[in-house]
Amino acid sequence: MAKAAVAVAKSYEREGRRGAAADYDVGLMLAFQKDNELAFQELVERNHSRVIGLIYRFISDASDAEDLAQEVFLRIYRARKTYKPTAKFSTWMFRITANVSLNALRSRANRRDDVSIDQMSDFGDGPRAMPDPDSRLPDLHLHQSELQEKVREAIQALPEKQQVAVILNKYEGMSYADIARTIGCTTMAVKSLLARARDNLKDRLLLYIRTGRGRQRVS
Amino acid sequence: MPSPCQWVRSVLAACLDGELKPSTAKAVRRHLEGCESCRAHARLLKESWRLLDEAPPVPGCPRFTERMMARIVEEKDLSAFASRLRPHRVRRQVVASVAGLAAGLVFGFAVYTWTGLPTEPASPVEREVSRNVSFLEDADLLDEIAVIEAMDRLMSPDETGDGA
Numbered sequence: 001m002a003k004a005a006v007a008v009a010k011s012y013e014r015e016g017r018r019g020a021a022a023d024y025d026v027g028l029m030l031a032f033q034k035d036n037e038l039a040f041q042e043l044v045e046r047n048h049s050r051v052i053g054l055i056y057r058f059i060s061d062a063s064d065a066e067d068l069a070q071e072v073f074l075r076i077y078r079a080r081k082t083y084k085p086t087a088k089f090s091t092w093m094f095r096i097t098a099n100v101s102l103n104a105l106r107s108r109a110n111r112r113d114d115v116s117i118d119q120m121s122d123f124g125d126g127p128r129a130m131p132d133p134d135s136r137l138p139d140l141h142l143h144q145s146e147l148q149e150k151v152r153e154a155i156q157a158l159p160e161k162q163q164v165a166v167i168l169n170k171y172e173g174m175s176y177a178d179i180a181r182t183i184g185c186t187t188m189a190v191k192s193l194l195a196r197a198r199d200n201l202k203d204r205l206l207l208y209i210r211t212g213r214g215r216q217r218v219s
Numbered sequence: 220m221p222s223p224c225q226w227v228r229s230v231l232a233a234c235l236d237g238e239l240k241p242s243t244a245k246a247v248r249r250h251l252e253g254c255e256s257c258r259a260h261a262r263l264l265k266e267s268w269r270l271l272d273e274a275p276p277v278p279g280c281p282r283f284t285e286r287m288m289a290r291i292v293e294e295k296d297l298s299a300f301a302s303r304l305r306p307h308r309v310r311r312q313v314v315a316s317v318a319g320l321a322a323g324l325v326f327g328f329a330v331y332t333w334t335g336l337p338t339e340p341a342s343p344v345e346r347e348v349s350r351n352v353s354f355l356e357d358a359d360l361l362d363e364i365a366v367i368e369a370m371d372r373l374m375s376p377d378e379t380g381d382g383a
Contacts, residue, residue: 040291045284053277062278069280073287074294148275155274169236170271176238195232202267209266 025089033080040080044073047090050172051097057167058101059108060152068104072097091181094172098164098183105160147208154204162197165190223250227257231264 025046031039051072056065075096083092155163164183168174174182176190183190202209221229227250233239234247251258355364 037291041284041288044287048280048283048287049277052280052283056277057274060275062280065278066280066283066286069283070287070290074290077291077294144273147270147273151270151274155271166271170268171274176233176236191230191233191238194236195229198232198264198268201271202263205267205270206263208270209263 023085023088023090025093026085029076029080029083029089030085033083040077043076043089047093048073050090051093054094054097054167054172055101055104057155057171058098058163059104060156064104068100069097072100075100087181088178091178094168094174094182095184098168102160102164105156150205150208154201157204158197158200162193162200165193166197166201169194224254224257227251227254228260231257231261235261235265235268 025043028039028043028046032043048069052065052069055068055072056062059065059068072093076093155166158166161183165179168179168182169176176187176194180187180190185193227247230239230243230247234244237244239247251261
């Protein structure tokens, strides 16, 4: 345990500082700003599960999630000199996490585009076998892993901002106000984002709500 | 002006998340009690939101902090190495800039001495003459001026003796 870091962090609480500075992690970050590396180590220890969890919700790959989580903490490490405790530490950390995750998703999408263009040139522009429309219908006996996959697909099909709002709200339990601070918009905008996101998710998962195994029937 | 159903559906998600003011939430609940269609919509929203709990569980990541701190050590080594390189790099950049400037000056001077600066005639008369010469050069008449002058001399009264 980083005793010095804890002492600094607790001193912020004792002094009755309000808002961001009352945040224990902010105390650790400020201690780290004064070159206390143990404070950084404790920040990593305290927060890595949440960061990895959040990234995993975006990219669904455990190994990539760990690499990207390292990237997040590396950015925090590099930003120590310019860090200002204007908000909760988690807000700042999740903003970095969302940016890193979305960048990874975008570069992944670009790679996929490149591959599909290459494949087109390999196969020419001739007619292709059309997918069987029935294959898109959900299986009545959907297995757990398939259902997980459908849910993952439904989230990843959302526009970027809706995706971030859903993940922060659903899996991090963040309030609309905290989400607004994290993604840099108003609470009203978050309300609208989540309303549209929930509508989209309802449309995409509608068939699974009605046919999912052992699930409550809605209608 | 949205209908009551449209309004309720626009705030339903916030209502389910407990993000509405109590008075607004009460109005939404009152509407739901009397509107079967909006109640069904609300149930679908709730159920689809609940389905998100079926997302794959997040895998554990043991000894992450250890690996992270090892990476920090690498980062520090790299930045120390980069800072050791920096003075040499700056010196090299200064030397290259000075050498480039000197080469540019030498080249410019050489071009100047080889071609000479274009001179502009000062007076209107000189400018007129210069324009005429340019015209004659363009029309390839300059070589024939001597012939024309010789013919002029032959034709003049002094040379022919007509004026005598």
